[in-house]
Amino acid sequence: MxxxxxxxxxxxxxxxxxxxxxxxxxxxxxxxxxxxxxxxxxxxxxxxxxxxxxxxxxxxxxxxxxxxxxxxxxxxxxxxxxxxxxxxxxxxxxxxxxxxxxxxxxxxxxxxxxxxxxxxxxxxxxxxxxxxxxxxxxxxxxxxxxxxxxxxxxxxxxxxxxxxxxxxxxxxxxxxxxxxxxxxxxxxxxxxxxxxxxxxxxxxxxxxxxxxxxxxxxxxxxxxxxxxxxxxFAPSEADVAWARKIIAAFEQAASEGKGVVVVDGKLIENLHVVSAQKLVTMADLIGEMDGA
Incomplete structure (x- = not known):
């Protein structure tokens, strides 16, 4: 573990x-x-x-x-x-x-x-x-x-x-x-x-x-x-905003039965979303740490 x-x-x-x-x-x-x-x-x-x-x-x-x-x-x-x-x-x-x-x-x-x-x-x-x-x-x-x-x-x-x-x-x-x-x-x-x-x-x-x-x-x-x-070593605000954007776009595409989506001209697949989710999670954890 x-x-x-x-x-x-x-x-x-x-x-x-x-x-x-x-x-x-x-x-x-x-x-x-x-x-x-x-x-x-x-x-x-x-x-x-x-x-x-x-x-x-x-x-x-x-x-x-x-x-x-x-x-x-x-x-x-x-x-x-x-x-x-x-x-x-x-x-x-x-x-x-x-x-x-x-x-x-x-x-x-x-x-x-x-x-x-x-x-x-x-x-x-x-x-x-x-x-x-x-x-x-x-x-x-x-x-x-x-x-x-x-x-x-x-x-x-x-x-x-x-x-x-x-x-x-x-x-x-x-x-x-x-x-x-x-x-x-x-x-x-x-x-x-x-x-x-x-x-x-x-x-x-x-x-x-x-x-x-x-x-x-x-x-x-x-x-x-x-x-x-x-x-x-912290994700930038721009990185976090992009991550949230592609997560939302992919979730919308998935609800329509699509496995990929294009965001701002870039092809987004599940592997990109997994990385984006990790980045957002870490950004949230850093926010909690800095707030404490």
Whole structure:
């Protein structure tokens, strides 16, 4: 069972060791938050960060934001305890770092079941190594609890020994493989971070490319980028108006026994209507999120 449709335009990493950041997350206009126990937390702060995240979620106040807890890997001293603790929270998902096999997903699903994780809690996978790219199909189909992929483009670039170019051509194959696998299994998928916080134009271009490729949204490392990501990954007013127009026209044609209709000179078939309905649904969900 894949993750339910919801806005994921902007998903911000927040260090679990930073109590002020966890508090600020309750008021930021991000669609989602990744409460991080892995890269953003020093080894001597892992245990206290875990406790802080558990306490913050028990306190609540995060509204409609999708909350993921990124744990340490099971091959680390903290990974198992992270998963056990996260499974007992109200978080929407556990995000696993450096997943390279379907077995890892299944192992974590078993831990979650043993610890009584709530029914809607999902597993998400960081896709950030060459082995993950080559195994994307198997990972995507590993378990019904899997909800989505998050691209870890920084680690991926390191392992590929490739450059972070503006067009991201050196990692296009990797991005494409993960998008294919995610969509084949009905999963959500988030684009990797843009590291240069002074490069507004580069960030905007990266968002545009990500949306064009089919990502649901972008992971972020600073609140200043939330607004741009929300704009980039939201359907425009013109897109929504066109979608509503072709839905209405097709429904009218269907009532007259027609399977196709021409709207403003464009042939509209059922497949176009399905896409239009998804867009309108997402626009409505975004309206609810922004209103909240």
């Amino acid at each position: 894949a993750a339910a449709p919801r806005p994921r335009r902007s998903v911000l990493y927040m260090p679990g060791s930073n109590a002020r950041a966890l508090e600020k997350g309750r008021s930021l206009p991000a669609d989602g938050l990744i409460l991080d126990l892995e890269d953003a937390v020093a080894p001597d702060a892992k245990d206290s960060a875990r406790d802080q995240i558990v306490s913050a979620l028990a306190e609540g106040g995060y509204g409609k934001r999708e909350i993921q807890i990124r744990t340490n890997g099971l091959n680390t001293p903290w990974g198992y305890a992270d998963i056990v603790a996260a499974a007992k929270t109200s978080a929407d998902a556990i995000l696993l770092p450096k997943v390279e096999s379907a077995d890892t997903v299944r192992q974590v699903a078993n831990i979650m079941a043993a610890e009584g994780a709530h029914e809607d809690m999902r597993i998400w996978c960081m896709m950030e190594t060459p082995l993950a790219m080559l195994g994307a199909k198997e990972i995507a189909g590993a378990h019904p609890k899997l909800g989505g992929f998050v691209m870890g483009t920084s680690d991926l670039a390191k392992d590929l020994n490739c450059a972070h170019t503006p067009d991201r051509l050196p990692m296009i194959t990797s991005l494409g493989l993960c998008i294919l696998a995610a969509r084949a299994f009905g999963l959500a998928i988030l684009d990797g971070v843009h590291l240069d916080l002074s490069d507004d134009d580069g960030f905007a271009a990266s968002c545009q490319q990500g949306r064009e490729m089919g990502f649901d949204g972008k992971t972020l490392i600073h609140p200043k980028t939330i607004g741009a990501a929300n704009t980039a």
